[in-house]
Amino acid sequence: MKRTGVFICHCGINIAGTVDVKKTAKDLSKHPGVVHSEEYVYMCSDPGQNLIIDAIKEKKLDNVVVACCSPTLHETTFRNTAKSAGINTFQCEIANIREQCSWVHKDMDKATEKAIKITKSAVERVRRNESLEPISIPVTRRALVIGGGIAGIQSALDMANSGFEVILVERSPSIGGHMIQLSETFPTLDCSQCILTPKMVEVSKHPKIKLMTYSEVQDISGYVGNFKVKILKKPTYVDPDKCTLCDECTKVCPVVVSNEFDIGLTGRRAIYIPFPQAIPATYTLDIKNCPGLLPIACGKCADVCEPEAIDYDMKPEIIEEEVGAIIVATGYDLYDKENLAEYGYGKYADVLDGLQFERLCSASGPTMGKVLRPSDHKEPKEVVFIQCAGSRDPELHCAYCSKICCMYTAKHAMLYKHHVHDGQAYIFYIDIRSGGKGYEEFVQRAVEEDSVLYLRGKVSKIFEEKGKIKVWGVDTLTGKDIEIDADMVVLATAMRPSKGAEELAKKLKIAMDKDGFLAEAHPKLRPVESVTSGLFLAGAAQAPKDIPEAVAQASGAAAKAIAILSQERLFHAPTVAKVNLNLCTGCEMCVHVCPYDAISLKDGKAEVNEVLCEGCGTCSATCLRAAIQVKNLTPLQVHEMIRTSLGG
Amino acid sequence: MMAEEFEPKIVAFLCKWCSSAGSDLAGVSRMQYPPNVVPIQVMCSGSVSPLYILSAFNKGADGVLVSGCHPGDCHYIKGNYYARRRIALVKQLLEYIGLEPQRFQMSWVSAAEGTKYTEIIKDFVQELKPLGPQTKLRRAQ
Numbered sequence: 012m013k014r015t016g017v018f019i020c021h022c023g024i025n026i027a028g029t030v031d032v033k034k035t036a037k038d039l040s041k042h043p044g045v046v047h048s049e050e051y052v053y054m055c056s057d058p059g060q061n062l063i064i065d066a067i068k069e070k071k072l073d074n075v076v077v078a079c080c081s082p083t084l085h086e087t088t089f090r091n092t093a094k095s096a097g098i099n100t101f102q103c104e105i106a107n108i109r110e111q112c113s114w115v116h117k118d119m120d121k122a123t124e125k126a127i128k129i130t131k132s133a134v135e136r137v138r139r140n141e142s143l144e145p146i147s148i149p150v151t152r153r154a155l156v157i158g159g160g161i162a163g164i165q166s167a168l169d170m171a172n173s174g175f176e177v178i179l180v181e182r183s184p185s186i187g188g189h190m191i192q193l194s195e196t197f198p199t200l201d202c203s204q205c206i207l208t209p210k211m212v213e214v215s216k217h218p219k220i221k222l223m224t225y226s227e228v229q230d231i232s233g234y235v236g237n238f239k240v241k242i243l244k245k246p247t248y249v250d251p252d253k254c255t256l257c258d259e260c261t262k263v264c265p266v267v268v269s270n271e272f273d274i275g276l277t278g279r280r281a282i283y284i285p286f287p288q289a290i291p292a293t294y295t296l297d298i299k300n301c302p303g304l305l306p307i308a309c310g311k312c313a314d315v316c317e318p319e320a321i322d323y324d325m326k327p328e329i330i331e332e333e334v335g336a337i338i339v340a341t342g343y344d345l346y347d348k349e350n351l352a353e354y355g356y357g358k359y360a361d362v363l364d365g366l367q368f369e370r371l372c373s374a375s376g377p378t379m380g381k382v383l384r385p386s387d388h389k390e391p392k393e394v395v396f397i398q399c400a401g402s403r404d405p406e407l408h409c410a411y412c413s414k415i416c417c418m419y420t421a422k423h424a425m426l427y428k429h430h431v432h433d434g435q436a437y438i439f440y441i442d443i444r445s446g447g448k449g450y451e452e453f454v455q456r457a458v459e460e461d462s463v464l465y466l467r468g469k470v471s472k473i474f475e476e477k478g479k480i481k482v483w484g485v486d487t488l489t490g491k492d493i494e495i496d497a498d499m500v501v502l503a504t505a506m507r508p509s510k511g512a513e514e515l516a517k518k519l520k521i522a523m524d525k526d527g528f529l530a531e532a533h534p535k536l537r538p539v540e541s542v543t544s545g546l547f548l549a550g551a552a553q554a555p556k557d558i559p560e561a562v563a564q565a566s567g568a569a570a571k572a573i574a575i576l577s578q579e580r581l582f583h584a585p586t587v588a589k590v591n592l593n594l595c596t597g598c599e600m601c602v603h604v605c606p607y608d609a610i611s612l613k614d615g616k617a618e619v620n621e622v623l624c625e626g627c628g629t630c631s632a633t634c635l636r637a638a639i640q641v642k643n644l645t646p647l648q649v650h651e652m653i654r655t656s657l658g659g
Numbered sequence: 660m661m662a663e664e665f666e667p668k669i670v671a672f673l674c675k676w677c678s679s680a681g682s683d684l685a686g687v688s689r690m691q692y693p694p695n696v697v698p699i700q701v702m703c704s705g706s707v708s709p710l711y712i713l714s715a716f717n718k719g720a721d722g723v724l725v726s727g728c729h730p731g732d733c734h735y736i737k738g739n740y741y742a743r744r745r746i747a748l749v750k751q752l753l754e755y756i757g758l759e760p761q762r763f764q765m766s767w768v769s770a771a772e773g774t775k776y777t778e779i780i781k782d783f784v785q786e787l788k789p790l791g792p793q794t795k796l797r798r799a800q
Contacts, residue, residue, distance in 0.1 A: 081683045110686030121694040128697045606736040627735035628706025656697035657719045
């Protein structure tokens, strides 16, 4: 029989005040297999630990139980103590007789009786523990970043500047994300393009970054340190190396479609460059809108392309890459127009969303920086901004606060006044949330310097009459009905996870929260990690956030990824599931319940990928034949623990 | 002389990440509850096999508690959903064979819910006392 040692800690009087430690030690000394049992005032102190080390060596102990505080506190301490005495770390188990016994009871006899049961239960467990070593896995020292907005750009640059190779995948033809569409940024009114384009250029020129635009992640397999990724590179039908940006092709293209970059305020051709500073600087042929690739159908662009950059034979490519860590920065989209019909959004040309208004203010926008009504190109003299359009409305829309709208609406009203000096801006709001460095002062500036009129209340009706947009609402502070004959209405529409994020999350096995944003591993302490090891989150994909927050999280995610990439090998807890091939019938029930897809069928039997397995034991509870068990917490161990817990 | 009050023996399967941590918090906050429960820490409520529950009753438990993370909060993504489904079936089975339904409970206790854990234990003990010892599934001594 294995030789077990038991060490009961007094923890001063924390344990000894309620549990009769002498009686517990004496009782345990009579338990089968226990050859050494003693108590000491502070087991975690140096003399306490030395006591354990000496006993292991002198009494030739195979394993030990330390009855003390919760394993969350000193399990590692005592396992290392056991290791330094020459036994395996898993030959040490903790009996929690403080948090779960002495601290919650007063009756000494009963608490002692319970402490004895808890300790015996730990003895029965440790006697059946296997000696295990951490599972060592090699690391592919390069990273994948999904999404080329500001968050993805920042993560990619941080990792690349730390010396690691990065693959940056962006599904649209250029990187830049939504930030590149913005005119100015709050609270400094920095020009968005001016601060972002240097970073975009840095990405394109960086020797460590492989930029893949117009590409999408198709499939992902593997695990932390060793992911295999399949990326679909969609054909742009233009060779970026040959293209000289002469713009001759767009002049002959007969197709005009809505321009995504200006959110439909302008049109573009089927062959186009998203915006002048696009990275990569090249044209893309949008095949969905092209009349046909065959020269017989159209072929005008290829005819005029002198450098012969247009290649109709370009095919989609699947590129396989291996990476050690992945950062998901898929960003956001605005709440769908169809959902906000009550505000006339999508119905009246002069009811815009925030991004459209950004384009109107932008010097490179459809009106070259003049704020003009899309319907008749006249300067609007009265503009109504409506906050929380779709946010903070659990009955009809999104329950959450989109966080950035208070600030950007203040900015919009301010920019509008800077463009139209004699105009009047009204803002309907529920609350003003201006937490952030310089944010509250910014809002105050809008009120004081730009005479923005804040109206606390919701808008009840919007309709068009005689060329004006009538806005009816209530000012809940004065109780008065408000009617404004507006020339333009701007909605601060809710932020939604970007379209396609759900599909991607499923491929990556990242959990989503109730609103569809990607779920972090812990809302407070692990805000940049996903529950899956090696997958990190950055930017608005995780929750609505503004640029500084997105950048901070992106750098945080990069630092977390670097922590993996900077190591040659990673170590994984070895308490994983193990299959007894003699008992397994290949029924596949464990395969289906495993939350980590760690089990597969091989030659008709379950096989556990030890690196993916987190040791939760769901498989073991599902198996009808006890053919799959988690190491060091096997059904046999649990049954013995139940027996001793009941005084048997 | 009055007979000594019956003290039920309870086995509680607590998941490591939420319920055991919640029970630890009850201790750190020095909350008080009856000493009838002996906790067994498991990795996840989803790892609690129906056999563990039957085994506990068989070995003399008067009550069994399984406690995990709240739905949606499972450390292992979805283990507690499997637990919930499985335990509903076990409950039916136990009722079918004539065990009082109060003897077997499931709860959701997060790492922040020391108070809730304390209340659950107090209530459980109170509910079990009038039932007396569990003999239906107890192995003959």
